[in-house]
Amino acid sequence: AQRVTQPEKLLSVFKGAPVELKCNYSYSGSPELFWYVQYSRQRLQLLLRHISRESIKGFTADLNKGETSFHLKKPFAQEEDSAMYYCALRSWSNQFYFGTGTSLTVIP
Amino acid sequence: NAGVTQTPKFQVLKTGQSMTLQCAQDMNHEYMSWYRQDPGMGLRLIHYSVGAGITDQGEVPNGYNVSRSTTEDFPLRLLSAAPSQTSVYFCASSTPRRPDRVYNEQFFGPGTRLTVL
Numbered sequence: 260a261q262r263v264t265q266p267e268k269l270l271s272v273f274k275g276a277p278v279e280l281k282c283n284y285s286y287s288g289s290p291e292l293f294w295y296v297q298y299s300r301q302r303l304q305l306l307l308r309h310i311s312r313e314s315i316k317g318f319t320a321d322l323n324k325g326e327t328s329f330h331l332k333k334p335f336a337q338e339e340d341s342a343m344y345y346c347a348l349r350s351w352s353n354q355f356y357f358g359t360g361t362s363l364t365v366i367p
Numbered sequence: 368n369a370g371v372t373q374t375p376k377f378q379v380l381k382t383g384q385s386m387t388l389q390c391a392q393d394m395n396h397e398y399m400s401w402y403r404q405d406p407g408m409g410l411r412l413i414h415y416s417v418g419a420g421i422t423d424q425g426e427v428p429n430g431y432n433v434s435r436s437t438t439e440d441f442p443l444r445l446l447s448a449a450p451s452q453t454s455v456y457f458c459a460s461s462t463p464r465r466p467d468r469v470y471n472e473q474f475f476g477p478g479t480r481l482t483v484l
Binding site for chain 1: 400402
C-alpha cells in the first residue's frame with residue numbers, strides 16, 4: 260500500500276536557523292514525489308517536485324530511495340516560511356497520496 | 368487561465384440538507400479529484416475521475432457523490448449533510464502521469480469551507 264508519513268505535526272524554529280521537514284514513503288514502484296505548501300487560508304501550491312531537482316524559495320528536497328525519504332530542507336528559515344507543508348506521492352495510477360502535514364512556525 | 372475554481376467559498380448547512388460543491392478547471396486536465404482537509408488528518412481523497420464519464424472512490428467516499436459529464440466540471444454532492452462532514456474541501460486537477468510528461472503536478476482550487484450544524 261502507498262503511504263506517506265510526516266512524523267512531525269508541529270515544528271518551530273527560530274529565524275535564521277536550519278529547518279528540515281521529514282517525509283517518508285512506502286511505494287512498491289517508482290514514485291513521483293512532491294512538496295506542497297499552504298499558507299494561511301490559501302490553496303495548496305506546489306513547492307518542489309523531486310524529478311526537477313530544483314531549489315524553490317531556498318528549499319531543497321532529495322529523494323533517498325534507500326531510506327524511502329524525501330525530506331525538505333532549508334538552511335536559513337525566514338518568517339514567511341511559516342505555513343503548512345504537505346509531502347505527496349503520485350502513483351502510476353495517478354492517485355496522489357498526501358501526508359498529514361507539518362505546520363512550520365518560524366519564530367522571529 | 369483561471370486554473371481550478373470552486374464555489375461557494377463558504378457554506379453553512381443544517382443536518383440533513385443536501386448541496387453541491389462546484390469545481391471547474393480550464394486547463395483541459397483529464398484527472399480531477401476531491402479532498403477534504405481536517406486538522407491532524409491532512410488531505411484525504413474523497414472521489415476522483417480520470418476523464419469524462421469515469422469516476423471512482425477514494426479513501427473517504429461515504430456520504431458523497433460525484434459525476435463527470437464534461438472534462439471541465441467535477442461537482443461534489445453531499446446527499447444528507449452530517450456534522451462529521453464539516454471540513455474544508457479542495458478540488459484538484461492534473462494531467463495523467465506519463466513518461467513523456469515530466470511535470471505532472473496537481474493544481475488545487477481555493478477550497479470551500481463547509482460547516483454542518
